[in-house]
Amino acid sequence: MKKIIGIFYALVISLFIVGCNEKIEVNSISLNETSDINLVMGDEERESIQLVATIDPANIETGINWSTTNYKVARVDKDGLVRAVGEGSAFIIATTDNNKSASVKVNVTSIKSTSVEIDLDPVTSMPIGSKMQLSANVLPLRSVYDSLVWSSSNSEIMSVDQHGVVSAKAIGEAIITVKVIVGETTLTDTTRITVTEIPVDTIEIVFEDAFYDEDNEYYLLSMNNSYQLDFIINPEDATDKGLTWESDNETVVTVDENGKLHALSEGMATISVQTKYGKTDEIRVFVEEVELTHIELHTDSNIYETYKRKIALVFNNGESTPSNSEGIVWSIENSEELDGVVSIDQDGNLSIGVLPEPNVYTIKVVATYNAGEENEVKGEKNITINPITVNFENENVNTVEGKTLDLEVTINPTTYLNEDQVITFTSSDGSIATVDENGVLTALTEGEVTITASINILVDGEVITTREASISVVIDAAIPVTSISLEETELTIKEEETVELIYSIDPENATHKEVTFESSDDSIATVDEDGVVTAHSVGTVTITVKSVRYDDVSDSVTINVERVIKPLAVELDKEQVSLLNGETIQLIATLIKEEGEQGDITYPELIWTSSNNSSVKVDENGLLTAVGIGTATITVQTSNGKIATCEVTVNAVKNITSLSLSKTESNLSIDETDFIIVNIFPSDA
Numbered sequence: 001m002k003k004i005i006g007i008f009y010a011l012v013i014s015l016f017i018v019g020c021n022e023k024i025e026v027n028s029i030s031l032n033e034t035s036d037i038n039l040v041m042g043d044e045e046r047e048s049i050q051l052v053a054t055i056d057p058a059n060i061e062t063g064i065n066w067s068t069t070n071y072k073v074a075r076v077d078k079d080g081l082v083r084a085v086g087e088g089s090a091f092i093i094a095t096t097d098n099n100k101s102a103s104v105k106v107n108v109t110s111i112k113s114t115s116v117e118i119d120l121d122p123v124t125s126m127p128i129g130s131k132m133q134l135s136a137n138v139l140p141l142r143s144v145y146d147s148l149v150w151s152s153s154n155s156e157i158m159s160v161d162q163h164g165v166v167s168a169k170a171i172g173e174a175i176i177t178v179k180v181i182v183g184e185t186t187l188t189d190t191t192r193i194t195v196t197e198i199p200v201d202t203i204e205i206v207f208e209d210a211f212y213d214e215d216n217e218y219y220l221l222s223m224n225n226s227y228q229l230d231f232i233i234n235p236e237d238a239t240d241k242g243l244t245w246e247s248d249n250e251t252v253v254t255v256d257e258n259g260k261l262h263a264l265s266e267g268m269a270t271i272s273v274q275t276k277y278g279k280t281d282e283i284r285v286f287v288e289e290v291e292l293t294h295i296e297l298h299t300d301s302n303i304y305e306t307y308k309r310k311i312a313l314v315f316n317n318g319e320s321t322p323s324n325s326e327g328i329v330w331s332i333e334n335s336e337e338l339d340g341v342v343s344i345d346q347d348g349n350l351s352i353g354v355l356p357e358p359n360v361y362t363i364k365v366v367a368t369y370n371a372g373e374e375n376e377v378k379g380e381k382n383i384t385i386n387p388i389t390v391n392f393e394n395e396n397v398n399t400v401e402g403k404t405l406d407l408e409v410t411i412n413p414t415t416y417l418n419e420d421q422v423i424t425f426t427s428s429d430g431s432i433a434t435v436d437e438n439g440v441l442t443a444l445t446e447g448e449v450t451i452t453a454s455i456n457i458l459v460d461g462e463v464i465t466t467r468e469a470s471i472s473v474v475i476d477a478a479i480p481v482t483s484i485s486l487e488e489t490e491l492t493i494k495e496e497e498t499v500e501l502i503y504s505i506d507p508e509n510a511t512h513k514e515v516t517f518e519s520s521d522d523s524i525a526t527v528d529e530d531g532v533v534t535a536h537s538v539g540t541v542t543i544t545v546k547s548v549r550y551d552d553v554s555d556s557v558t559i560n561v562e563r564v565i566k567p568l569a570v571e572l573d574k575e576q577v578s579l580l581n582g583e584t585i586q587l588i589a590t591l592i593k594e595e596g597e598q599g600d601i602t603y604p605e606l607i608w609t610s611s612n613n614s615s616v617k618v619d620e621n622g623l624l625t626a627v628g629i630g631t632a633t634i635t636v637q638t639s640n641g642k643i644a645t646c647e648v649t650v651n652a653v654k655n656i657t658s659l660s661l662s663k664t665e666s667n668l669s670i671d672e673t674d675f676i677i678v679n680i681f682p683s684d685a
Contacts, residue, residue, distance in 0.1 A: 025098045028056045029064075033104050037092075039074065039084035042111030042143045051080040053094040053102065065095045074106045084108040087144075110144035116180040116187045125194040126168050128239060134164040136178045136189070146181040153177070157195055168195040171239075197239035200275040205283050206230040218284040221253065221263040229259035231273060231281075240276045247271055252287050263287040292316065295328075295367050295379030302384045304413050305341075305355045306459055311348040313367060313379065329371050333364040342385070350383075354457050354464040358387035388416055390423070390453050390469040397473045399443050400511045402549065407439040407471065409453045416455075426452045433473055443475040478511035481547045486555045493535050494602060495564040501531040501557060503545055514548040524561055535561040564602045567591040570636055572644045579616075579626040580653050587622040587646060589636045603639040610634055616648045626650040 032052040040046040053064050066076045070090035076082045082092055087108050095101040119135040126132050136148060150160045157172035166176060173194045180187040209227045210219040221227060233241055245255045252267035261271065266289055272282035298312040313328065330344045341353040342363055355361065362384050369377040393408035407425070411417050425435040428450040435441045435451050454468035487502040505513050517527040524539040533543055540560050547553040573588040591601050608618045615630035624634060626648075634646045 024057070024060055026055045026057075026060055026062050026096045026100045029094060029096055029100045029102045030054050030056075031094060031102045031104050036105045036107055037082070039082070039106060039108045040111060041084045041087070041108060042140070044142060048081060048083045051076070051082055051092060051094070051104070053080060055096060055100075062096045062098070067093050067095070069093070073108050082106060084110075111140060111142070113138045113140070113143040113145040113180055113182050113187060115139045116148075116178060117189045118176070118178055118191045120191050124191070125196050126166070127198045128168050128171060128195050129198070129237060130168050132166045132168075132193075134160070134166055134176065134178075134191075136164065136180070138180055138187075144182075145187075146183065149179045149181075151177050151179070158193060166193065168193075171195055171197060198235060198237055199277045200233055200235075200238045200241070200279050202234045203243075203273060203275050203279050203281050204232045205271070205273055205281045206232055207283060210285070213286070216286070218268065218286045221261070221285050221287045222290040223263050223266060223287050224290075225263050227261040227263070229255070229261060229271070229273075231259065233275070242276050244274045245271070246274075253285055261285070290316065292369055292377055295369060295377055297365060297367055297379050297381035299350070299365075299381060299383070301382070302386060303352065304386050304388055304416070305352050306388070306457060307352050309350045311344075311350055311365060311367075311381070313348065327369065329368045331366045331368070333366060335363050337361065338363065338385075352385055353459055355385065355387050358389065358467060360387070361385045386412070388412065388455070388457055388467050390455055390467050392453065392469055392471040394471065397441075397471060398476065399441075399473065400476050401443050401445050401478045402512055403443050405441045405443070405473075407435065407441055407451060407453070409439055409469070411455060421455060421458070424454050426454075428452075433475060441473065443473075446475055446477040448472065448474050478549075479507065479509055481510040481512065481550050481553050482506050484515065484545055484547060484553055484555045486545060486557045488557050490558045490560070492560045492562060493533070494562050495535050495537060498532055498534045499559075501527070501533060501543065501545065503531065503555065512547070512549040515545050516548055518544045518546070520544075525559055533559060535559070537561065538563045565593065565597055565599050566603075566640045567601050567638045567642055568594050570606070570638050570642050570644045572636060572646050574646050577624070577646060577648045579624070579648065579650050581626050581629060581650055582653070584623060584625045587618075587624060587634065587636070589622060589644065591638065605639055607637045608634065609637070615650050624648060 030053070032054070033049070037049055038046075039049065055062060066078060066080050068074050068076050068090050070088060072086045073084070073088040073090040074082055074092065075085055076092050080094065084106075087110055089105060089107050091103045091105055093101055093103040116136055116138050119137050134150070138145060138148070150162055150164050152158050152160045153175040154172065157170045158166055158168055158174040158176070160166045160176055164178070173192065175190050175192050177188060177190045207219055207227070207229055210221055212219050229245075231243070243259070245257060245259050247253055247255045247269050249267060249269035252263075252265055252269045253271070254262045254264065255271055259273070264287070266287055268284065268286050270282055270284050272280060274280045292315055294316050296314040298314055299309050303309060330346055330348055332342055332344055335342050337356070338361060341355065342351070344350045344365060348367070350365065362382060365381045365383060367379045389412045391410050391412070393410065397405065397407070399405050409423055411423070417423070422437075423439070425437065425439050427433055427435050429447070432445055432447040432449045433441055433443050433451070439453070441451060450470050450472055452468055452470045454466050456463045457465045457467060483506045485504050485506070487504075491499060493499050501517070503515070517529065517531050519525055519527050520542040521539065524537055524541040525533050525535045525543070527533045527543050531545065538561055540558060542556050542558055544554055544556040569592040571590045571592060573590075577585060579585060589606055591604060593601060606622075608620060608622050610616050610618045610632050612630060612632035615626070615628045616632035616634065617625045617627055618634050622636065629650050629652050631650070632648050634648055635643055637643045
């Protein structure tokens, strides 16, 4: 029993050792075709052939790579199917994983094309703007030719692309030619195509602006009115949409070339329209007199002095225009106070002059038809006339000596101001405060002053009067700054660093707290208007803060600027890495200083990035993780832009797919041993 167990263990150990170190490979490969293969392009049954490869020994799994020595003659797919693509000869080769190969010669000839014809009637036509697909029948079917080219005798009338698509561009005729090149022979065919107009099939008059009397079958028009006719043409893309309009009774109604009607007198008329292609349509219209019953005046209800307005009239609520609206008389009521200031002419042009006082006035404008007659009709409009005014935003202003202040002024209406109409500012006492042309007040000393803003009122370019407004400005004495104190007396920073200086002013309620900053040496450090210091080079500098108004009030701080030690370069411990999907590896970065540089690098921070996060990810410490098959470049960068890179390749993890034994049976006697080989697939698992 012990011997049997020993034999079993020996067999298992032998299987393991031999299986891990030996591999059975292909001895030979052969093809099902050994003689030359003759293929013919254009012959469906002889354009391709299926090759089959046989390996020895037959029970070994191996990949077979198919290839051709001339892909322009014959091509072969991954399953050994050979296809003819061009005349000539080529060898088709089958190769195993261990480079055993077999080949066969393939000779390719072809059936040549002998004729070509365009699949279309010899003479045809097509409407402008359309497209048509032409086909070329090359005979015999499946025969071989070098090229096929389409062309047009007049591309401005008709173009053709290399797929045989014809585009009709303009009225006319062109010849389309197809050429088939077979070696030195050229086969041709032509067709003549005419591009025609797209005619109008139907036209219909559309009239939506007038009432249609269905009983009498006419449109009802009002005398002295105009109407616009519209139309519908079919098809919409007709070539020529030119129309001719006509009225059979122009004493009643006329129609212009655009289909606009003008109703002149009472009566009946027929309006017709005709296309270039003879298609027509017509409507009947009846023109009637319309009595004036209502007048409306249309203009602004609120206007300003010096303005002019044209007042529009709307009759009969806009539903119709009366047959006779001549003889309208215009007048103004409630205008006694504005005698000579307001006027209106008999065309309805209202003119407003300069108001006698800057007050609001109201007038009534009246338009009268048939004044004094039994059928008198009036239209009235109350209009408010406003003065042009100047106003300060605030009634009174308090400020402090030495301050400036923008005085806000509004003009009503705002549209009155222009390049000729400007606001003028004046001060009652220029020793206390001044004011410029933009209304900026400068307080000079303690006291009170009146500021006046005025604007000239013009009529036809002549100054008639002035409108103005005034404001009282009280100026208080200033509270002086007694001291300025910086928070620090000495600071140490490094090159290229910045620091903001903090300071305080005493007293806190001082009037003028404006300060300036100065550097004793801008090459070492500069300071901006907000007290932000920027270090430039090693050294010591004094930064001074001063009161703008009080020259003897200041403070200063000493700033020492130290050297920044920058890395000269950065190096990685690996330049190339290969990982299996899921593996990790740590990259080590080393910062290099200039030779002889003393001290530590000032900013040792590093930034790690991956060019392909779908394959390799990297954390902030340089730890790489393979997350997908592919390649990536890992880059590490210093604070001053120095970089180093590592190229990473991620490969797939190959698993064992199958095992096979070199023997399926072994007969052993006691104390005998035997070796059985275990084959692992794939071999590089």
